[in-house]
Amino acid sequence: MEDINLTRRQALGLFGAGLALTAVPLSGCMGSAGGVGGKSSRRAGIILSGPANDGGWGQSHYESLKTACAERSGWKIVDPRENASPTEAADEAQSYVDQGVDLIIAAGTQFPDSLRKVVADAAKKRPEVKFLFTNVSADDLAGYDSVENLETVLPDNVQLGQLAGVVAGLMTSTSKIGFVAGMELSSSKEKYEAYLAAAKKVNASVEGFADYSAGYTEPSQGRSVAATLIARDGVDVIWGDASAAENGVRSALEEAGADSHFNIAQPLDVSGLNQPTVIASTVVDWMIGQAMDRIESGEYGRGHVIEANLQNGGVSLSELSDKVPDDIRQKVEGYASQIKDGKF
Numbered sequence: 001m002e003d004i005n006l007t008r009r010q011a012l013g014l015f016g017a018g019l020a021l022t023a024v025p026l027s028g029c030m031g032s033a034g035g036v037g038g039k040s041s042r043r044a045g046i047i048l049s050g051p052a053n054d055g056g057w058g059q060s061h062y063e064s065l066k067t068a069c070a071e072r073s074g075w076k077i078v079d080p081r082e083n084a085s086p087t088e089a090a091d092e093a094q095s096y097v098d099q100g101v102d103l104i105i106a107a108g109t110q111f112p113d114s115l116r117k118v119v120a121d122a123a124k125k126r127p128e129v130k131f132l133f134t135n136v137s138a139d140d141l142a143g144y145d146s147v148e149n150l151e152t153v154l155p156d157n158v159q160l161g162q163l164a165g166v167v168a169g170l171m172t173s174t175s176k177i178g179f180v181a182g183m184e185l186s187s188s189k190e191k192y193e194a195y196l197a198a199a200k201k202v203n204a205s206v207e208g209f210a211d212y213s214a215g216y217t218e219p220s221q222g223r224s225v226a227a228t229l230i231a232r233d234g235v236d237v238i239w240g241d242a243s244a245a246e247n248g249v250r251s252a253l254e255e256a257g258a259d260s261h262f263n264i265a266q267p268l269d270v271s272g273l274n275q276p277t278v279i280a281s282t283v284v285d286w287m288i289g290q291a292m293d294r295i296e297s298g299e300y301g302r303g304h305v306i307e308a309n310l311q312n313g314g315v316s317l318s319e320l321s322d323k324v325p326d327d328i329r330q331k332v333e334g335y336a337s338q339i340k341d342g343k344f
Contacts, residue, residue, distance in 0.1 A: 042102040044069065044292070045078040047089045049108050052080050056243040057216075060268040061107040061134065061286050068289035075292055086114035093118045097129050103295060105132045105288060112136055116144060123149045130300050132291045135187070138305050147303030151294070153287045155267075156309040157187055159339055160282045161194025163317045164264045166335040167280045168237040169199030169206050170328045171262055176207050178235035180225050180249050182242040184212035195239055198344070202335065209233045214242040214249070222248030230256045239264040239282075253277040259323070269318040280332075281318040284308055310340040 044065060046052075052062040062080060069075045078101055081092040089111050096104045097118060106115055112133055122129045123146045133141075136152040144150070168177040177199055181188040196208035209229050214222045222245030229235040230252060238253060240246035240263065253261040258276040265271070267284035287306045294300040308314025317336055320329050338344040 040074050041076070042074055042292070042295070043076050043078050043099075044103040044105065044288070045081065045096040045099075045101045046105040046107060047081045047084050047092050047111065049084060049110060050243070051082050054244060055270060055273075056246065056268055058082070058107065060284060061105070063268065064284075064286040064288050065105065067285075068292055071289060072292055086110050090114045090118055093131075097122045097126055100126065101129065103130050103132060103288075103291060105134065105286075105291075107134050107286075109135050109140065112140055112144075119147075119150055120145050130291075130295055132288065134286050138303055141303055144303075148301045151291060151300060151304045151306060153291070153306045153308055153314075155284045156307065156315055157190045158194040159310050159315050160266065160284070161191040162198040162339045162344060163315075163336060164191075164239040164266070164280075164282050165195040165198025165200075166202050166332055166339075167264055167317075167320070167324075168195065168239060169201070169203035170331055171279060171324065172199075172203065172206065172237045173260065174234045174236045175203065175205040176209065176234045176236065178226070178229040178233070178238040179208065179210040180214050180222060180229070180238055180240050180242050180246070181210070181212045182214050182216040182245060188212060188241050191239075191241060198335075198339075201344070202331070207233075209235055214245040216243040216245055218245055219248030219251065221245055223252045225249070226252035227255075230261065236260060237262045237264070239266070241266065250275060250277050262323070271318045271321060279321040279323050283316045283318055285314050285316070287312075287314050310336075 046061060046065055048058040050058040052058050065077060069077055084092055089106060093104055093115050119131050127149060131150045134153045137154055141147055179192045179195060192210050199206045211225045211229060214225045222242055226238055226249040238249055240249050250263050253263050254277050261277060262279045263277040265278050265281040269281040269283045271278050271281050285308060287308050290306055335344060
C-alpha cells in the first residue's frame with residue numbers, strides 16, 4: 001500500500017493562479033464559519049495541499065464537495081483551507097474542530113500522520129465531529145489509537161488505469177504510450193501497470209514508457225519529461241499523474257502536434273477547457289456525498305473505507321474528444337462496460 005510519508009501532493013504549497021484551468025467560485029453552498037450545525041444544518045470543511053482551483057487534485061476534491069453539498073439540503077461549506085502543509089493542516093483541522101464543523105476532509109496521503117492527535121482528541125472531546133481522509137487505505141491508519149470518528153476514500157486505481165489504457169492503446173499511432181507521474185509511489189505504479197496491461201490487451205504492439213520524476217508543481221518539469229518521451233521514445237499518448245506538472249506535459253504534446261499527440265487527464269475532467277491535446281479524462285468523485293449520508297444515518301466511523309469505483313460512480317471516463325474517431329469511440333465504450341462489469 002502507499003507510504004503516507006511519500007505523498008504525491010506534499011509539494012503543492014504554492015501554485016501560481018495562472019496554472020488553474022478554471023476558477024472555482026467559493027460560493028453557492030458556502031456557509032458561515034460561526035455557529036454549530038444541528039441535525040438540519042451541518043457543515044463541512046476541507047483541507048487542501050494546494051489551491052482549490054488548481055485544475056487537478058485540489059479542484060477535483062473541491063468540486064466533489066460542492067456537488068455533494070448542492071445535492072443535500074442542510075449541508076454548507078466552511079471556508080476551505082488551501083495550500084496547507086502537513087503541520088499547518090493540524091492547526092487548520094483543530095480550528096474546524098473548535099468550530100464544531102461536522103465533517104473535516106483532509107485531501108491526500110500526507111495528512112493522516114499530522115492529524116493523528118487532532119483526530120484522537122476530537123474522538124474523546126467532540127465525538128460529533130467526523131474526519132474523512134482521501135486516497136488513504138485502512139493500512140495507512142495502522143498507527144491510529146482510535147478510528148471511531150474517521151473514514152477514508154480510496155479510488156480503484158486499477159479501473160482508472162484500465163480506462164486510460166484502452167483509450168491510449170486505441171489512439172496511439174506509434175504504438176508507444178507514456179505515463180508521467182510526480183513521484184514513484186505505489187499508487188502511481190499500480191495505475192501504470194493497469195494502464196499498460198489494458199493498452200496491450202487492445203493493441204498487442206503497444207510499448208509503454210513511464211517516468212516518475214515530474215514532481216507536482218512545475219509545468220516546466222512536466223514539459224521536459226514529456227518532451228523526452230516524445231523525442232527519444234516516440235510516445236504519442238501520455239496519461240498524467242503529476243497535478244500541475246501535467247500542464248507542461250500538455251504543452252510538450254501540443255508542440256509535437258495536437259492532432260497527433262494526445263493527453264489523458266486525471267482526476268478532474270478538463271476536456272474542452274482550451275486543452276487541444278486532451279482526448280479524455282479519467283475522473284474521480286471523492287465520494288463526499290456518501291460520507292455525508294453515512295453521517296446522517298449514524299453509520300459513520302470505525303475506519304470504514306469508502307471505495308470509489310465505476311460501479312458506484314466514484315470513477316468514470318469523461319466524454320471523449322471529437323478527435324476520437326467513431327469506431328474507436330464505440331470500442332472504448334464497449335471496453336469501459338467490460339471493465340465496470342469485471343469482465344475485461
